Amino acid sequence: MPRHYAIVPAAGSGARFGAEKPKQYLDLLGRPLIFHTLAALTAHPAIERVWVVLSPDDAEWSRHDWLALGPKLETVRCGGATRAASVTNGLRAAAMAAADDDWILVHDAARPCLSAAMLDALVAGLADDPVGGILAVPVADTLKRADAAQRVAATEPRDGLWQAQTPQMFRYGRLLEALENCPGVTDEAGAIEALGLAPKLVRGDSTNLKVTYPADLALAAMILRARQ
Ligand code: C5P
Numbered sequence: 001m002p003r004h005y006a007i008v009p010a011a012g013s014g015a016r017f018g019a020e021k022p023k024q025y026l027d028l029l030g031r032p033l034i035f036h037t038l039a040a041l042t043a044h045p046a047i048e049r050v051w052v053v054l055s056p057d058d059a060e061w062s063r064h065d066w067l068a069l070g071p072k073l074e075t076v077r078c079g080g081a082t083r084a085a086s087v088t089n090g091l092r093a094a095a096m097a098a099a100d101d102d103w104i105l106v107h108d109a110a111r112p113c114l115s116a117a118m119l120d121a122l123v124a125g126l127a128d129d130p131v132g133g134i135l136a137v138p139v140a141d142t143l144k145r146a147d148a149a150q151r152v153a154a155t156e157p158r159d160g161l162w163q164a165q166t167p168q169m170f171r172y173g174r175l176l177e178a179l180e181n182c183p184g185v186t187d188e189a190g191a192i193e194a195l196g197l198a199p200k201l202v203r204g205d206s207t208n209l210k211v212t213y214p215a216d217l218a219l220a221a222m223i224l225r226a227r228q
Contacts (some may be wrong), residue, residue, distance in 0.1 A: 003103070010109035036224060
């Protein structure tokens with residue numbers, strides 16, 4: 001039986017958020033934001049180990065207490081210049097444990113509202129899948145393309161469009177090969193697509209938001225509080 005492992009890229013600087021420290025360490029209900037992200041993964045019975053990919057010069061991780069997350073957690077200080085580089089380096093660090101057919105779930109540090117139900121849906125929905133896939137939601141809003149003056153240049157059809165989320169779940173060997181062949185992608189599915197494969201879209205929901213701007217942090221707090 002293939003095993004399930006998680007990799008959490010957490011080496012971003014969070015420039016768009018504009019805070020004094022990387023967004024993964026901002027306070028969310030009394031804990032660093034990434035604590036909630038990691039808690040969702042370490043608590044899931046199918047996931048055997050969680051690698052957190054930190055920036056080599058991360059000074060914040062060691063200021064917090066992670067003991068409550070238990071023994072599945074492992075840190076590697078090999079973050080790269082892009083998200084894809086951080087994930088690729090994390091995959092290489094996982095080589096001593098992961099076999100080619102094992103499943104890897106890559107999940108953004110900045111998505112703290114991942115629920116057990118969403119993880120269940122992803123793991124069960126892809127168990128027999130030959131390619132793997134991602135959590136995603138169909139686009140609900142009407143899409144506008146902007147011109148240089150920030151006026152509407154066109155209304156884009158949204159039929160068949162989905163927003164990609166994480167976790168993104170693929171076999172270890174194929175994912176590493178895909179990212180090494182295609183390092184310019186913004187998500188793992190993009191690298192798998194470049195191999196000519198079609199990842200499955202597993203329907204998640206919009207509560208699995210990525211904290212990018214300050215308003216997202218308040219929303220994440222509301223979502224987590226409502227679940228308590
Ligand atoms: O910046 P963005 O929100 O798209 O980043 C998505 C995830 O990738 C975050 O968890 C961030 O910490 C991570 N990342 C990384 N290494 C980078 C850039 C982003 O691990 N160089």
